[in-house]
Amino acid sequence: MSTLLEQIDALTSESLAEASALADVEALDVYRLKYLGRKEGLLSRILMSLPRLTGDEKREVGKRANALKVAIESAVARRRQVLDDVRINAELSQSKIDLTLPGTPVVRGGLHPLTRVMEEITDVFIRLGFSVAEGPEVETDDNNFTSLNHPPDHPARDSHDTFYLKEFTDGAGRPLLLRTHTSPVQIRYMRTHTPPVYIVAPGRVFRHENVDATHSYVFHQVEGLAVDTDISVADLKGVLTLFAERLFGGQGTVVKTRFRPSFFPFVEPGLEMDISCTLCGQKGCRVCKGTGWVEMLGSGLVHPNVLRAAGCDPEKYSGWAFGIGVERVAMFKYGVDDMRLFYENDIRFLENFA
Numbered sequence: 001m002s003t004l005l006e007q008i009d010a011l012t013s014e015s016l017a018e019a020s021a022l023a024d025v026e027a028l029d030v031y032r033l034k035y036l037g038r039k040e041g042l043l044s045r046i047l048m049s050l051p052r053l054t055g056d057e058k059r060e061v062g063k064r065a066n067a068l069k070v071a072i073e074s075a076v077a078r079r080r081q082v083l084d085d086v087r088i089n090a091e092l093s094q095s096k097i098d099l100t101l102p103g104t105p106v107v108r109g110g111l112h113p114l115t116r117v118m119e120e121i122t123d124v125f126i127r128l129g130f131s132v133a134e135g136p137e138v139e140t141d142d143n144n145f146t147s148l149n150h151p152p153d154h155p156a157r158d159s160h161d162t163f164y165l166k167e168f169t170d171g172a173g174r175p176l177l178l179r180t181h182t183s184p185v186q187i188r189y190m191r192t193h194t195p196p197v198y199i200v201a202p203g204r205v206f207r208h209e210n211v212d213a214t215h216s217y218v219f220h221q222v223e224g225l226a227v228d229t230d231i232s233v234a235d236l237k238g239v240l241t242l243f244a245e246r247l248f249g250g251q252g253t254v255v256k257t258r259f260r261p262s263f264f265p266f267v268e269p270g271l272e273m274d275i276s277c278t279l280c281g282q283k284g285c286r287v288c289k290g291t292g293w294v295e296m297l298g299s300g301l302v303h304p305n306v307l308r309a310a311g312c313d314p315e316k317y318s319g320w321a322f323g324i325g326v327e328r329v330a331m332f333k334y335g336v337d338d339m340r341l342f343y344e345n346d347i348r349f350l351e352n353f354a
């Protein structure tokens with residue numbers, strides 16, 4: 001028994017000394033097998049004479065053998081860690097990574113300025129309790145004109161420079177068209193909903209105009225419509241003034257509004273709203289053409305003919321409506337003097353809004 005214990009002690013010091021000299025991971029595996037291998041391992045061989053011992057002796061030898069096993073396992077683990085560190089450090093010094101170099105830039109996109117402004121406008125009205133409605137870009141003559149109080153021979157039709165889709169007609173054989181304004185959404189909505197109606201309708205509109213710094217074939221509008229009992233011009237003015245303040249005011253900028261009489265066939269009276277030029281503080285500049293005021297939108301009380309055409313009783317209900325030009329608002333808000341910039345998708349221009 002004493003010889004067995006001595007053998008184990010000898011094996012302990014021998015094995016631990018050997019561990020710290022192992023040069024690589026393969027040597028570690030060989031080493032482990034050499035001492036702890038199930039059949040051929042040195043420890044297993046010593047333990048082969050275990051059955052000849054008495055119970056107490058067996059317990060003592062078993063304990064020592066176990067301690068040796070644990071010691072070898074942890075020597076292997078420690079050595080593995082050292083070898084790993086050496087290998088990683090060698091790799092790092094080889095690969096010469098320059099951690100001070102800037103990384104690959106991540107380019108972040110942003111909303112198009114027109115989308116952004118359209119959402120901002122819509123948002124102001126959503127907060128006031130309006131819902132968002134939409135209509136198609138291909139419209140009937142009836143929704144775009146007739147129901148909006150432009151009878152077939154009405155001269156105001158001419159001012160719209162309409163794109164007609166000659167091959168496609170509505171039920172009455174009239175050619176379909178690209179809507180020239182978002183106002184037809186008023187008709188569509190009133191026909192399918194009973195008042196109270198409070199909606200805004202953002203969207204694209206089309207006109208066959210000469211393209212220049214302030215005109216485009218395609219542009220955007222946000223239509224508004226409120227139909228209810230007891231509706232007045234005072235509500236309209238109040239809501240639109242609040243809109244102007246929310247969109248252009250704040251941070252010390254005071255926005256004033258003024259309303260001028262105007263004509264649109266689908267409203268009576270018709271009003272145009274100007275806002276005070278916040279770019280020059282009304283001193284007079286290029287944008288306001290020296291007047292201190294900028295034209296912002298058209299509006300008015302919904303004409304009884306329009307209510308009737310859309311199935312609303314004008315004796316019972318009244319309404320007001322407005323149409324905002326999104327490009328006009330965006331140009332004013334961002335001080336852009338050529339509308340074409342919004343459509344050219346020049347990244348250098350768009351980046352300013354990201």
Ligand code: DAH
Pocket residue numbers: 180181182183223224264267297298299300320321322323324
């Ligand atoms: N639809 C008109 C246009 O495109 C704008 C407009 C004016 C809309 C007055 C309205 C309104 O709802 O009441 O020129």
